[in-house]
Amino acid sequence: MPRRRTLGALAATLVVLAPLGWFWQQSLVPDGLSAMDMGYADYGGGPSMPAGHHHGSSLADLKPAADRAADVSVRLVARKERFEIPGRGSMAGYTLNHTSPGPQITAKQGDLIEVTLVNESVPDGMTLHWHGVDVPAAEDGVAGITQDAVLPGQTFVYRFVAADAGTYWYHSHQLSHEQVKKGLYGVLVISPGTADVVAAVHTYDKVRTVNGGYGDRRVAGAPTVRLRLINTDNGPMAAWVDGAGYRVIAIDGTAVNAPTPVEGKSVLVTAGGRIDLEISLPPGKAVRIGLGGGPTTLVIGEGDAPTGREPTERVDLLSYGKPAALPFDPAKADRHFEYRIGRRPGFFAGKPGLWWTINGHQFPDVPVFMVAEDDVVTMTVKNTSGQVHPMHLHGHHVVVLSRNGVAASGSPWWTDSLNVEDDETYEIAFLADNPGIWMDHCHNLPHAAQGLVTHLMYEGITTPFHLNGATHNQPE
Template sequence: MYRFEATDAGTYWYHSHQVSHEQVLRGLLGAIVIEPATAPPDAADIDVTALLHVYGGQHTLNGAVADEHVDASPGATVRVRVINTDQGTAAVWSATPFRVVAIDGHEVNEPPDVDGRRVLIPAGGRADVSVQAPADGDAVRLRVGGARSVVIGEPGASAPPDPRQPSTTLDLLAYGTPMPLSFDASDPDRSYDYVIARRFGIIDGRPGNFWTINARMFPDVPMFGVTEGDVVVMHLRNDSGDVHPMHLHGHHVVVLSRDGVAASGSPWVVDSLDVHPGESYDIAFVADNPGIWSDHCHTLPHAVDGLVAHVMYDGVTTPFTINGDAGSQPE
């Protein structure tokens, strides 16, 4: 049994972390939506979830190999909570302007319309998209994950044709209106590097070309120590040839900069961040959730091959060790 206090409103999901590259792939997962205690004045008229997952090569939407139809009266606003449970990046787009109102459970400040651009959602990530049903009674199609759509409009309205995927991607580093952070990241208590690369070696008796963190191979990877209350800044750099959706358990991080360019939009707060080959990010978080937390790539086969480290709070211990008596294999 799991017990937790639902204090952070937003879109989330849960999944197995025991042999996760097999168990998640086969469907040990689900959506969690935490609604705010008080509905905001700009709340959508309709709220729907769009959970993406590939089963046996079939792209599904909410478990079905089919599009989702949402009955909405003309002019109604629909909040579509897109959850990417797969191993690669998912694209969301539409021929009709829409807004990205939340990322990974955190609201975007004053989001403008997205027109002629796609939104990319990392593996493990979420994006809440606000779509308005056409005033003339027709329907609008929101492509989610590339293979499926959410069609919004009056009952019986014909679905519009599939729009071509835009070649331009929405840059969340500059999307929305800036607002002050709740903490000062300019003078952190802890600063760490997290540099991803590859080299040949052996993990659990398996030879291969494995991931490294700060030039070290699993299990001899860094442990990032923190004290409760610390402001932590981490410099992520991808010196490998693959995209890595980096995911820190138990926390959200704010993106400060990418490749030296400072964030200029609404605070970009995430728990899964795609780091492309050659890219670097500066991120920050407050150590406000004591524990021993995995900090890994959410392309789960990458975690199996060593792309996993931990953030460890001072004074926190656990009897559960990897491949210990409890049989824990939390990749």
């Protein structure tokens, strides 16, 4: 009897452990995984791709003409080192040309920008992604998808045309949840004006900064300034103006049609997002920009600036401004996709926990959205995961059609970083006009590292790059 009880206990244990072992094994991300072999193809109701699409054109060839001279040339040397946060002290992290944020890059619309990245001492390798700039696929800077990580001692040259004026930023897309937080980012402004003021908000180890400095930071003003707000953090941020009204004149690099005056309201800048405000300074006075609350603010102009609290009302971008025609008809979409964000218990990369899902699947067994060039695409993004997600599609801007069933009624709301709250549903649309393989992920970067990422894949486009393996590519 004791032996029989022991055998029974062992059998019961195996019954419990065997499924757990299977789920653990299934959760491991294969070494050397290609985006082309990830998950399952979702054709969005459109025609499937012809067999053998893995033998098409390599995205590594999608780049500007090699014989065109650069209009703007920048050399960025990345290092692991300590750097100074004005008003707070020094911290250990990563720098570009010995500073964080890295040097601001400015260019005129139509310029060809050439950036030479030198990795002097970032041990895990790095890349540069041009957040919000619809670059050719080979220049997108995503380790394991569009290039290999640039390892210590290596150099990589990025070349792209600054086709669209606007406010953008750049950051590493190798171990981005760690490297961005610790300093590998900078500002990119295309077609700057003489009265521009940049406010790049970033949190280093719980210390919120603006333009790399802590506390009240002051800059010179003009009668009318264009404030370029950039949120480089992982969560949404409310911003407001104490001492003056403003107009929202651009969202994620795209101009707002017929912006109207705003008084006593904040505007939400989601993670990765950019909002441009036009502010008229009162004569002889300064204004203060509230940046999510706390001690770090930006004062523009001379003299005392009022100090206020975050307004209770917020600008609703769904109805702000006036309508204008779209360059395509979403009602005649070639494909419609669903991007349902959820969460469930289980294993991810061999670790137990609560993990993100896309359409009920965990990374890497997620849907890959398949398109052909010139397709009109609509997508329904629904979040029932319990947390907010700032969703970022590389290589494209999308237009918001509706939120929770309410149709957009203001200026076309073009965005590349969309704040999707829990229990919110957005319908968006875009034109598939930039061939490549593009990440579509949450820009709360730890969420992406936990599997909230998939890809938009064009017919006939392949990639020679892989995750992990000898190249150590880990984009999130």
